[in-house]
Amino acid sequence: MMKLHNKEDLSLTLEDLRPRVVEKEGFSSFFMPPRHPSLLFDPAKCTGCGTCEMICSTRNTSRVAPSSASIKVVIDEKRAKVFSIYCQHCRKPLCIEACPTRALSKGKDGIVRIDTLFCTDCGLCTLACPAAAPLKDPGSGDIHKCDLCEGEPLCVNHCPENALTFTRGKLLRWIKGVRWTVQVTSFFLLVFVLIGTFCYFKAGAVSLSCPTGTLQNIASSGTIVLIGVSSALFLLLLTILAGRIFCGWVCPFGFILDLLGTIIPKKLGWPSFLKSRMTKYGILAGAVGGSYALGFQAFCTICPIGTLCRSYGVQSFFRSAELTIVPALASLEIAERRSWCRYFCPVGAILGLASTLGIIKIVIGAKKCKKFSCIQCAEVCPMGIIDAAHLRAGISPTIPMTECITCMRCIDRCPYGAAKIRFRWQKAVPSEAQP
Amino acid sequence: MTNRSETLSKKIAEAKKSSGAHGCVECGRCVAVCPMAEMYTNFSIEISPRGIIKKTLMDDSVADDTSIWYCTECNAGTDVCPQGVSCRDLIRSLREAVIDEGKREHTKTCPSCSRVFVAIPVEHFVRTRLNEEPPEVFDTLALCPPCRRELYLVRNS
Numbered sequence: 001m002m003k004l005h006n007k008e009d010l011s012l013t014l015e016d017l018r019p020r021v022v023e024k025e026g027f028s029s030f031f032m033p034p035r036h037p038s039l040l041f042d043p044a045k046c047t048g049c050g051t052c053e054m055i056c057s058t059r060n061t062s063r064v065a066p067s068s069a070s071i072k073v074v075i076d077e078k079r080a081k082v083f084s085i086y087c088q089h090c091r092k093p094l095c096i097e098a099c100p101t102r103a104l105s106k107g108k109d110g111i112v113r114i115d116t117l118f119c120t121d122c123g124l125c126t127l128a129c130p131a132a133a134p135l136k137d138p139g140s141g142d143i144h145k146c147d148l149c150e151g152e153p154l155c156v157n158h159c160p161e162n163a164l165t166f167t168r169g170k171l172l173r174w175i176k177g178v179r180w181t182v183q184v185t186s187f188f189l190l191v192f193v194l195i196g197t198f199c200y201f202k203a204g205a206v207s208l209s210c211p212t213g214t215l216q217n218i219a220s221s222g223t224i225v226l227i228g229v230s231s232a233l234f235l236l237l238l239t240i241l242a243g244r245i246f247c248g249w250v251c252p253f254g255f256i257l258d259l260l261g262t263i264i265p266k267k268l269g270w271p272s273f274l275k276s277r278m279t280k281y282g283i284l285a286g287a288v289g290g291s292y293a294l295g296f297q298a299f300c301t302i303c304p305i306g307t308l309c310r311s312y313g314v315q316s317f318f319r320s321a322e323l324t325i326v327p328a329l330a331s332l333e334i335a336e337r338r339s340w341c342r343y344f345c346p347v348g349a350i351l352g353l354a355s356t357l358g359i360i361k362i363v364i365g366a367k368k369c370k371k372f373s374c375i376q377c378a379e380v381c382p383m384g385i386i387d388a389a390h391l392r393a394g395i396s397p398t399i400p401m402t403e404c405i406t407c408m409r410c411i412d413r414c415p416y417g418a419a420k421i422r423f424r425w426q427k428a429v430p431s432e433a434q435p
Numbered sequence: 436m437t438n439r440s441e442t443l444s445k446k447i448a449e450a451k452k453s454s455g456a457h458g459c460v461e462c463g464r465c466v467a468v469c470p471m472a473e474m475y476t477n478f479s480i481e482i483s484p485r486g487i488i489k490k491t492l493m494d495d496s497v498a499d500d501t502s503i504w505y506c507t508e509c510n511a512g513t514d515v516c517p518q519g520v521s522c523r524d525l526i527r528s529l530r531e532a533v534i535d536e537g538k539r540e541h542t543k544t545c546p547s548c549s550r551v552f553v554a555i556p557v558e559h560f561v562r563t564r565l566n567e568e569p570p571e572v573f574d575t576l577a578l579c580p581p582c583r584r585e586l587y588l589v590r591n592s
Binding site: 014043072074076079081082083085094097098100101120121122123124126127128130131132141366371388389392393394395 | 468469471473474508509557561565568580588592
């Protein structure tokens, strides 16, 4: 007699039949990003002719039937605007999560496909999609979703105004190579090689000094030395030209924080009442006021950049108490990346003030930005100033340049060239984000 | 009271005729392809298309059940039915009869166009599946698909 199996042994779940595969990013993606194809749409060129719908429907059915297309032209009569809705092949597709039969999957080529063998046309993918891109054919009831025509999109070829373009995304992430090199060099020079370091550097006639230190100097000593002020101006001038690029590319403490940021896997986050960007201006004011009151440069003694340059290098390796400052403040990284730079650094504060006069800005152009389907810029920004909530709502965010450290990680990461540097007076299209 | 049951009975009788429910042989093919089996842990005969057809044929009170609100109206059951019974049409007519009476407790209305667009158990399933997403996502998902597309247009053109 055959032994009767336990009921549990016979049950199969969807996990057994079609296990979910989680793709992990390999090492090669450090410089060579995965090139996922995508359609870009320019609403300024679209006339609402509907040719894209007509030609797409010939692929889904055997005849021209715009309502059977995988792309939909949405027309707003009141605002006199047209737009086309199609599958964005998101990096983290919500439709795949919602499909009860796991008919949707994202291939290695990045294309999200519906396996018609398992699709029941329930339409839950449309309910889950932020743009409601999977379209229900009113006639047959089938769900049609863009599959990029397996590499040669018909709509792109046939759009009479070239409003639709097909892109595979950028080939190389080169900015990070240059930036890490500059950071390592600057760290090496400022901490180990040069004496006088970041706080005050003098080589013959050339002298550079920290603006925050200079302010504290003026406050504590009560005298203004012109050469001191002009030395401090160098860093401020650099900020006016290139934003807080000192913070992103030169600061040795920033380099330590960036290194820690790559090693620490998951960040715990701060409670929201601690997360005020104005605190660092308060610390700046406190540093200057404290210097005035105490008669010596109050903050400079505990400045992580200063102590890093002084205690860890050539000058003297064992200035005991100072050694603890760098690890203590660097441990803030556990909560958020560059926590020190975001909320506390008075040098960053004064550079932030200088950047209000800055001539450049980083914009995320709405035309090329893939918004909710990508969100890589928000994930990679160390200062956390790219609003992921805006992106998920389908709006390209604006970047506050007083907080931006011009590390250009967003520009490096953006596969579609949406994130770019522009002069402040250059207009971005469309002009302002509409919430 | 009598008025309500009269119009309701009429509508349900009409629904049974137009969907071909009388032809059901209870073979269960519709249940085999039904996506509800994967969606709900409490998937039972009451919620299954076969069960709803059977109950409708016997008892008009099926319109008051919550069981008719789990269906996604995908029409997979109709595709495989050997008798050509449309479970989707039947459930849809039952739902419309309830909505016509003004009962909204089982449906979600789009805040933008005020149209009923999804049944609550279905929407709850989608929410559960997307529970790892941040809360902003659900603001867009509260809209019906056409309003969602229009919002995307407004924000991006």
